[in-house]
Amino acid sequence: MWSTLLFTLLAPAFTFASASTGDTLVACLRSGSPPDAVLTPSSAGYNTSRLANINARISYFPIAIVFPNTARDVQKYVKCGADAGVAVVGRSGGHSYASYSVSR
Structure with a gap:
């Protein structure tokens, strides 16, 4: 069963020099991971x-959402x-109204 902890990888448009950087990141995340552990x-x-377990006031679109099962993940x-x-x-959900967990 997936851990309740999930990680998001945020990448504002100005962060990536090229689409290949995003492709490389996703390939790294998917390498050795279960098929449904990495969402794009x-x-x-x-x-x-x-949209699950986050402050819905802020709309963000991470380049990937990952669901680790172990500390190694x-x-x-x-x-x-x-x-x-x-x-x-x-x-992991339940973050503050001020969205302190959102890294932009």
């Missing part, structure tokens, strides 16, 4: 997951984000 905007369930996903220069934000 073209994935079924992306919008449902994007978390390490891998954070490293993929860091290697790509993308902010990684942990989410």
Whole structure:
């Protein structure tokens, strides 16, 4: 069963120099992960997951949403984000009205 913790990888348009950077990030995230552990905007369930357990006042569209099962998964996903220069934000729901967990 998926952990209640999910990570989003936020990438404002000005962050990526090219689409290939985003493709490289997603490839890194998917490498060795279960098929449904990494969601992108073209994935079924992306919008449902994007809006679940977060402050709905803020509309954001992460480049990927990942569902780690183990600490090793978390390490891998954070490293993929860091290697790509993308902010990684942990989410588990119930965040503040001021959206302190949103990294922009």
